[in-house]
Amino acid sequence: MTRRSAALLVLLVLGGPFSVLVTMLHPAAAGQPAGTADGDVEQGRALFTTGCSSCHGLRAEGTRRGPSLLGVGAASVDFWVSTGRMPLKTGGARQAVRKPPAYQRDDIDDLIAYVTSLDPDGPPIPELDLARADLAEGGELFRANCAACHGAVGIGGALASGRLAPPLRPASAAQVAEAVRIGPGTMPNFGPDTFSQDQLEAVVTYVESLDHPDDRGGSGLGHAGPIPEGFVGWLAGLGALLLACYWIGDRE
């Protein structure tokens, strides 16, 4: 944390207005323990009825306001609820965004138990063994399949129709794996035939490594590429030199 704050301080001095951009691109990571599928169906039903049924229907069959959840699988429920995207905030957001989860871990497990009890199909929560995952292969897969939307360093990116590919930093390993398998929202899914278990673990490992990208060159400037570099070059670089000119040279 100290290294990041130091870098941020340097940036404030150097980049001025640009630091705003950096902080906006770097929401603090919120680690979430991965879900286990040993929740209580009855408690889940109660939670579902009060929290979810107004949009998804009493038996998750879907309504005009929300899609059916039959057969979406445990991974889907866990992803949407544990990232705080569900329940949706009232008000017309263009897409569900990450926010502090409304449910505790136990409650989420109960919800998963209830929804999967209605239809056991759909992808389960992926089990991950990241200890032996191939980081480099993960990088290759990430750049080939994920970087187009989320950016090479996972800071997120703009899509059409006002959609955004979210930054990956706040996501836990489990949530990344779930997203890959289910393809939440406008994201394509990558099933077991596309990404093997090994490949999934490799990608997840690489995404996790992007939480702390190797910024051996100094402050990462938000990892948003040449645009912030240009701003820093103008404001901090040329700006400082213009001040020097102004000091050395005559004013009138």
Add this chain to the structure above:
Amino acid sequence: MSDTSRDERRTERAIAVALVLSAITALGLAVTYATGGQVQLEGFLLGLSLGTMGWALCAWGKHLLPPGPFVQQRQHPAEADPEQEPVSRLVDEATGEASTLPGGGTDTEGLDAVGRRPFLVKLLVGAAGALGVAALFPIRSLGPDPGRTLFRTSWRKGARLVTEEGRLVRAGELEVGSVLTVFPEGHIGEADAQTLLIRATEDDLRTRPGREDWAPRGQVAYSKVCTHAGCPVGLYQVESRRLLCPCHQSLFDVIDGARPVFGPASRSLPQLALDVDDDGYLIARGDYDEAIGPGFWERP
């Protein structure tokens, strides 16, 4: 007619012949290059062209221009007082001592002396032009003839689809809402062959006439090279089933033949006709039926 002027006429003729020879050999060099090139001939012709040009210029300067000698005073460096120099020069010029050329020749007169032979000047320009043109020919070596290469990719009839990691793609393995970058087998990573394989629901696809059997079970393949500036159209938005190019934000409708619906692109992404082989793998029915990627002059 005096001896000197007869000598001069003879020299002039020789120079003219040399310049013509220089031009001819330069053009010969170009022809040699254009017909495939030959080392000894190239060296010989280039040497002859440069040599005759060099001889002509030297002979011109030696025999046809005022011979001198001209005298210039040497000044000891330390004595050269810059404060005095302009004044002294002014004085010299006023007294006529500055112009030590016999007959008061100056720069413009030197130019005149050359310009007195307009025919030779024309020949000189011609020969230099020919040499210049011949020197341009090797630029052709920098790259191959584009020919029809921009109209072709490595996709062939029966070519199996492989992923970037080299895995064959089975028909139906892709779930609805999935996307995969594929290449023809044996040509992984080829820039112009990169293709997006997308699984849509069959009912949704608005199939173009003549493409009815190109997308077996909703598996539709489009060129991944943007028709605008050639970036990989990498962003697939499942909900709207649209492809977005991350470089310049062109948006293509996957359902409707990858038609551009927003942004600077103006042409649909070419569609690759797919089929399923006997082993259940996805194969191409042939190459793209049009040139992929950004436009160019020869593209109809």
Add this chain to the structure above:
Amino acid sequence: MTRTIKRANRWFDDRLGASGFVRTALNKVFPDHWSFMLGEIALYSFLLLVLTGIYLTFFFQPSLKEVVYDGAYAPLKGVEMSQAYESTLRLSYEVRAGMVMRQMHHWAAIIFLAAIVVHVGRVFFTGAFRRPRELNWIVGCSLLVLAMANGFAGYSLPDDQLSGTGLRIAYSIALSIPLGGTWVAYLLFGGEFPAESIISRLFVIHVLLLPLAILGLLGVHMAIVWRQKHTQFRGPGKTEDNVVGSRLWPSYALKSVGFFFLVSAVTALLGGLAQVNPIWLYGPFRAADVSAASQPDWYVGWLDGALRLFPGWEIRAFGHTIPAVFFPGVLLPTVSFGLLFGWPFIEARFTKEDVRDHHLLDRPRERPLRTGIGTGVITFYVVLFFAAATDVLATVFDVSVTGLLVAFRVALLCLPPVVAFVTYRLCKEAAALPDEEDAAPVVVRTASGAYVTGHGHQAGNGGDGTPRADGLDEIGSGPRPDAH
């Protein structure tokens, strides 16, 4: 000690006779205004680029030969990549001081271009390009073009994902040229993209051809400034016939050398503290891969923005195509630079007052029309630059990228005229205000070479080429005026 120097001096003088020239040179007067140092930022950045660049060439390998990475950066271990990318990684990770050199090189390039642009702006807005300096304006604009080209070539060398995407677009732009575009692209790249030889070619272009051209033109640029003497602002004692300021030796030289160190200091600080172009995070180039937020360095940003904003008007007729890319990618830069290079002649044509030489500068407010046009044009290119960042802006401010693009199209057409008009009106207002007189004492070098001191309010307006020696105290006779 002094005697040794004197003797050495004498020895060289006996052989070269340079003392006269050196004396003239050391006494040469440069005007002091702070805005006259902008070109120096560019000059010193170039010097830094050469120095750091030479270091980088010791380690960089311009080859697309495939190798398997086995270096210090763990996330790429075992990945296939080109030698160009691998050697850039190696010089960043394993070569001591390699990273800081590389980053200084990149930051110096960014500052180099920024300084040139600001310098061109200063020359434009003060009318310093007018007769007799049209030629140097053209040399300067050529330097801008060469610097841009060399910046892009350097950006493309490491063969990472970002630079490869940039090259792909450059190739498409070359393809789009009517009639000969395919040939241009094939001859430039050595075949269909991504051709084998492009990196080695760009290397020669980047480290030899363009730097030599820049160096040569820089020499011409400064020789012309030397010969024509620098322009100056109107002020007490300043006329069309003199130059008022510091002598090259000692004050200007010391300040200038000091300034070189300051430019180097800023570049070094950025090179060590602010990460630039982290290619290890972008990965090696793969033709089918792409990352969100793929942008060029800032000085090519306006072209990228134009590619985004220009509508898909592809002309297809008679069996031929003029691609949409041609208009923003080829036509726009051609017209832009055409107008830039030709501006001194365009202005002279329309103002019809350019029959005499100008050595006194305009204040921007004195030329409302030129200043208005200038700010309008700058607005145009700034809008284009920001248009190149639509995806980043959309991400940061959570707005629709498609909506942003439409907004930028509108802004591109509407904002420049508005800014130009507002500037024009402001200049008119400002020009109407009375000018406050500067009463500070000044030292003036008169036409006869004498140094005189005086006070602003005494020295007359000094504005219209009317030297006024009355009220000035002679402080001793200097050397004669320069010999040209």
